Amino acid sequence: MEIIGFIAATLTTAAFLPQVYKTWKTKDVSALSLPMLLMFFVGVFIWLIYGYYKNSPSMIVANAITLCSAFLLIYFKIKYAKTP
Amino acid sequence: MEIIGFIAATLTTAAFLPQVYKTWKTKDVSALSLPMLLMFFVGVFIWLIYGYYKNSPSMIVANAITLCSAFLLIYFKIKYAKTP
Known part of the structure; x- marks a missing residue:
């Protein structure tokens, strides 16, 4: 039954990675x-x-990985934020 | 202990709503x-x-609400997608 959780974990954490990658490449945090x-x-x-x-x-496992993704997005947001 | 889950559920589902609202208002699905x-x-x-x-x-409860949010984003993506 734990396998169901790991399939779910893989899908939802993997769905976040393109966002992190995109933000890292474009530096667009608007x-x-x-x-x-x-x-x-x-x-x-x-x-x-x-x-x-x-x-x-x-x-x-899923939330530990997502926590890293969220931390990176917060870091990018602060680093690349423009003053208005 | 279930209260911990509900606090987590409120925070993570609420974090999705601005994205749904923003996509709905701007119709920008790029x-x-x-x-x-x-x-x-x-x-x-x-x-x-x-x-x-x-x-x-x-x-x-958390995943049922997030499922609705994700469904709305898929709907917007298909509805507002531009042909390149």
């Missing part, structure tokens, strides 16, 4: 909202804790 | 990739099934 990214980052971190309590390896 | 959206949609659907097996109400 479409990204910092409050939204921070909210997402905290949310994923809490999912990670929840996955730990639920004894769910797939949730822990 | 940044969205259809294969990525489809992969994400299927992934979230499988998380929903996994949440059911894990007896996790917060995972079921």
